Amino acid sequence: MAKAKEQVIPNSEASRPASQAIDPPPVAASVVGLSKHFGKTSVLENISFEVAEGEVLVLLGASGSGKTTILRIIAGLEQPLKGKVVLHGKDVTDLPARERGVGVIFQSYALFPKMTVEKNIGYGLRIRKRRRKQIRETVNELLALVQLEEHRKKYPSQLSGGQQQRVAIARTLAYKPEVLLFDEPFGALDTQTRSHLRREIRALLKKVRVPSIFITHDQEEALELGDRVAVLNQGHIEQIGTPFEIYNHPATEYVATFLGAANILDAVVRNDALEIGGTPVPAQLDPAKFRSGDCVKIVFRPEDVVLSRSDLLRPGLLKIANARIEELTFVGAYERVRLRFERGAEACDRDERDFLLTTETPDRQTAKPIIATRPKPEASATRLQVGERVVVAITSFTVLEPQTNTDDS
Amino acid sequence: MRHVRGFDMVRPLSIGMLVFMMLPLVFLPLASIFIFGTRTGLDKFWAALMAPEAIFALKLSMATSFWATVFNVIFGLFAAYVLSRYDFWGRNALIVTISLPTAIPTAVAGFALLLLWGPYGTLGRLLAPHGVELMFTAGAIILANIFVTFPLAFGVIKPVFDTMSRSLEEASATIGATRWQTFWHVTLPSLRGAIVSGALLTFARAVGEFGSTILVSGNLAGKTQTAPLYIFAKFNEGQIEAANAIAIVLALFSFLIFSVLFFARDWLDVD
Numbered sequence: 001m002a003k004a005k006e007q008v009i010p011n012s013e014a015s016r017p018a019s020q021a022i023d024p025p026p027v028a029a030s031v032v033g034l035s036k037h038f039g040k041t042s043v044l045e046n047i048s049f050e051v052a053e054g055e056v057l058v059l060l061g062a063s064g065s066g067k068t069t070i071l072r073i074i075a076g077l078e079q080p081l082k083g084k085v086v087l088h089g090k091d092v093t094d095l096p097a098r099e100r101g102v103g104v105i106f107q108s109y110a111l112f113p114k115m116t117v118e119k120n121i122g123y124g125l126r127i128r129k130r131r132r133k134q135i136r137e138t139v140n141e142l143l144a145l146v147q148l149e150e151h152r153k154k155y156p157s158q159l160s161g162g163q164q165q166r167v168a169i170a171r172t173l174a175y176k177p178e179v180l181l182f183d184e185p186f187g188a189l190d191t192q193t194r195s196h197l198r199r200e201i202r203a204l205l206k207k208v209r210v211p212s213i214f215i216t217h218d219q220e221e222a223l224e225l226g227d228r229v230a231v232l233n234q235g236h237i238e239q240i241g242t243p244f245e246i247y248n249h250p251a252t253e254y255v256a257t258f259l260g261a262a263n264i265l266d267a268v269v270r271n272d273a274l275e276i277g278g279t280p281v282p283a284q285l286d287p288a289k290f291r292s293g294d295c296v297k298i299v300f301r302p303e304d305v306v307l308s309r310s311d312l313l314r315p316g317l318l319k320i321a322n323a324r325i326e327e328l329t330f331v332g333a334y335e336r337v338r339l340r341f342e343r344g345a346e347a348c349d350r351d352e353r354d355f356l357l358t359t360e361t362p363d364r365q366t367a368k369p370i371i372a373t374r375p376k377p378e379a380s381a382t383r384l385q386v387g388e389r390v391v392v393a394i395t396s397f398t399v400l401e402p403q404t405n406t407d408d409s
Numbered sequence: 410m411r412h413v414r415g416f417d418m419v420r421p422l423s424i425g426m427l428v429f430m431m432l433p434l435v436f437l438p439l440a441s442i443f444i445f446g447t448r449t450g451l452d453k454f455w456a457a458l459m460a461p462e463a464i465f466a467l468k469l470s471m472a473t474s475f476w477a478t479v480f481n482v483i484f485g486l487f488a489a490y491v492l493s494r495y496d497f498w499g500r501n502a503l504i505v506t507i508s509l510p511t512a513i514p515t516a517v518a519g520f521a522l523l524l525l526w527g528p529y530g531t532l533g534r535l536l537a538p539h540g541v542e543l544m545f546t547a548g549a550i551i552l553a554n555i556f557v558t559f560p561l562a563f564g565v566i567k568p569v570f571d572t573m574s575r576s577l578e579e580a581s582a583t584i585g586a587t588r589w590q591t592f593w594h595v596t597l598p599s600l601r602g603a604i605v606s607g608a609l610l611t612f613a614r615a616v617g618e619f620g621s622t623i624l625v626s627g628n629l630a631g632k633t634q635t636a637p638l639y640i641f642a643k644f645n646e647g648q649i650e651a652a653n654a655i656a657i658v659l660a661l662f663s664f665l666i667f668s669v670l671f672f673a674r675d676w677l678d679v680d
Binding site for chain 2: 075076077096097098099100101102103104106108110112113114115123124126127128171172175
């Protein structure tokens, strides 16, 4: 029944077992064609994805992207207009929340205030009428797992935010849920606790191997926690892929800019190359998708940019243009350089060119600044000056597929 | 007036003035009940208290107030749940209607009950041929108590419902609990404080009810005479000691309930 459309590609990190790559693990949970409206506004449009056994899928999106609604639909706290939710092969779309066997970890923790830590963790087993002895054993195991043994008799209000969230996780693990759903679980925590708890939960999820769907608006969190990440924008999925894929090969401009800083340039397709700012750059493009003369957008990250004083570049570097340095900023771990191309690299779009002409008065330079970052060793080895001319080269770039509706008006 | 550092003259002055103002308004009336009641000696007081009619009046007050409290707490819980969980047309009108009975003069409330349930009342007329007579019985007193204390428990419980996070109940549902289990294990414990204080308020108010009770009970000594009615009757007969003995008991009783409400607030609120 391995009908996974998206193959689960474990990324290169050592913590992931290599055996997984051979056989894609079975699908644990999936949603098919979910749609939802609130009044007249459409919140979700035809959302489909799958989560494999033991996998962590992160739904990444800004507020209002519909990610929480997806989670609530899977949990059974909200009904979709169209589409279905399948958990371990069973269609649960019409089942109430209590019969789905999902575990939800809420941003507000949602711990029962009148129960001690122990009672909270044992709640799922108590309402399932399990034997006292079994409840006690499970609670003890989970208390050890989340390292809260000495707090077992405390009430939630006596715990810190991070501790409360660990109790909430233990509480859901107690009844062995089919899938874990995390609703921005670190939203209410300070930055330090957040990154600490993030590592803890990552290790915990690798240990218990319950398939998980994790919601966040924090791209760093998404990249660190997810085996795969789905980027949501206004109710639809922009891209699903491994953190490596979505960061390095974004499918859309939205994905590129949502995940960290990105430089986006216009380029023109020429037979076997891309013309970026008048400079031909060799590129392998799918002829089915790109025709010669097409105007496309290319994306590269600030850390993909290499600045050089001479035209003699290391092999593998792609020169795109000469530029003048406008600004140098020291940002701690690296140096940020803002550059502007001297000529070329013009937009294909006429509207945009008009815009360029009106905003740029003194020198006829292109409007789009390029941002480059240089790691400390490089920055201190070659000191650059504002106003200096440099050669801009890039190590790699991604070509965005042309949007279907960009016909000239 | 010299201003001494660290000593603010306004403080003792304002406290003194507050106490002085309360003296004729609250303290002295309360004190006089006790002074007058015990002036003739404790044995007289005790004898007045132990009169069969007096004991009956106190018992009747307690019993009718108890059943009115039981009903209004359960009803208040139910009404608060419905009105804070569901939004529907006419919701605000219902909230106002529930709260109305405290704003109506108690005599009017008693009169309204008579018009409905009395032998010639709208519903009472239908029951009378079957030998069912609700008015001028203990049942009538309970009905009157329910009416005048109707919004008290509701008013205490509803705000707690409103501020209770929905995610607690949602969490309980996803963990696998039925609605009833969620209500019993999650919702109700959070309402414990509100239920206890709502019940005490209702009970205290019902025990002291006079205006509506005198109309619907018939005020028959040893049959339908509650403690406040007993005080009024004995006062009219000129038996001041008899009235006073019961007055002391009722005053002490209210004092006790409000002390519990005041000092047990911490216990009622936090786990």
